[in-house]
Amino acid sequence: MFKYVLPASLLLSVSAFAQTQVVTSVKPVSMIVSAIGGEHIEVQQLVSNQASPHDFAMRPSDLRKLDQADLVVWVGESLETFMEKPLANLSAKKDLEWMALNDAFLREFGDKEAHNHDEHHEDHDHDEHHEDHDHDEHHEDHDHDERHEDHDHDEHHEDHDHDEHHEDHDHDEHHEEHGHEGHDHSGTDPHVWLDPVNAKVLAKAVTERLISIDPEHKQDYQTNFQAFMSSVEHADHDVAERLAGVAEVPYFVFHEAYGYFENHYGLNNKGAIALSPERKPGAKTVAHIREEIEEHNVSCVFSEPQFSPAIVETLIDGTNVKTAVLDPLGTNVELGADSYAMFLTGLADQYISCLK
Template identity: 55%
Template sequence: MNKLLLTLGVSALSPLALAKPVIVTSIKPVSMVVAAITGDKADIQQIVSSTASPHDFALRPSDLRKIVNADAVVWVGESLESFLEKPLENANKEESSIEWLALKGVKLHNFAEEHEEHEDHEEHEDHEDHEDHEDHEDHEDHEDHEDHEDHEDHEDHEDHEDHADHAGHAGHNHDGVDPHVWLSPDNARVLAEAVTMRLVYLDSDNASYYKGNLAKFVKGLAVTDAEIRKSLDKVKTVPYIVFHDGYTYFEEHYGLSHAGEVTVSPERKPGAKKVAELRHEIEEHNVQCVFSEPQFSPAIVKSLLDGSNVKTAPLDPLGGEIKLNQNAYFSFLKTLSGQFLRCLS
């Protein structure tokens, strides 16, 4: 009798005892990093499906319920997922969420700076080295005040670029920032550390488990990174064109030779003038491959390469086919590097 009561008591308590933290994630790459730390100790609920793009996503009522019921929401940031900003505010989840772009230590790339350098590289270099600021106020304004007349302002600008004080994320100002931070192994480590801290706070009973998973992730990341760097070294001088300008973190990390992009933003289709420019770039730079993306129709790339011998292959920046487990992020990096390698070899 007592044994039966004891069994019933355990059963009654078990749903509460086994309750896991609910971590809502925005996109697949975020889920990959989160899964590396949670293991089987938390419930991950992803909002944007693995076959969709966050660039043109619209929330459903079920997604709003996920946000309301979440213990924490982990997302990239408003410059990629603007559809999440208001719901997080309405659900009073801003403080408990983890915004990747806002984390201290994340290295961010700015689209505006890249395009200024691409359009007028020599003038940009001259401006950076110029010491006579008074004669170049107008030029400084055009270059977004990269060299400030006030030395203290210049120091503040450097701090902003280094993101040393970025954790506060005052004003949510990420205008011009490349949001594809998951393509940098270094940035993935920063998110993993932040997720670990949050899980330790939410589920202190499993603190040592989460911290152990972080240590494994950091070690595995170093090994994977070294393997990829070695394999891509043989093709890093081969020019190629990507579908949209979203691979800079990966390209700069591994020293690849990006020669251009079909479109700056995937929701913008290139016009006839852009297509003509791309065909000229393909010939001028001896481009070996033009990449498409599985989230978007490959018809644009096919028409661009019509009549040419240039290779084409898909690049999946979201890892849609990667199975979600603790090693998913490593598999994602290896798959992406393999896609580069096969088309550039």
């Protein structure tokens, strides 16, 4: 009996076609999505690992990716302003916005109140942050118009940036009046991926959405979710123990991006160099920061791989202050089942390398 065997190339094509197409905005989102989806999804990330989401611009090829995707996962419009309009113009709603998830823990810029580590690590209970929101109520049908009434990101980031940040004298006046511990940012901090509590929240939402899109592989997604949760909890415990030894050491960061991580682990950030990552501080601000470095006995000033470290070198020149690189996007972390856990551990290593 004659049997027709499909060519290997066609089999590969069919297999690739069967994968769920997921577009992500930034690397931390890709880490979590890849861990849950595994071999059943293809991830296309919009912002390259070497770029910053703060100044990214969509290309026609990016718009095509959004149009062809089965699912789009992003952080929120206050981080990725470039996403809001293209998503609104899609014929079908297929996005998952991290900051819009009911159980996501959102902090305000300048809020330095740390979480209780013991409660976090022993119970892994989101109640302290989320006031008993129900995970299952919110994942399917977010409404773009309703979900941002409490924190209109566009207003306080675009207007604040243009009105108060552009000119050096505005930087200087603000620093002299308020210092660094208040920071010029206002509103909700979009760097939600730096708190492992939020990583678990997105992982659950992604799991539910992938099961909805691809129910055939439900068991695999659930297994991947459980493995992810275990991996993150283990890394969270380990990082908390290791960072406890440097928790009181004062330092400066390049820009105000690490509040979730710092609050979660109780670190001692004394200020940010740049009020916004796209703008360098003026001469008066530089002098003021150097005064604060001396006043607070700052031992380290951190830079970032996505931005020029030249201003950091200027600030510490002639002092005994050390410098190191903090990478809030996990640039060099390879995507895989344990990517996010590796990201947490790697970021802790970066802190410890300069604070010890």
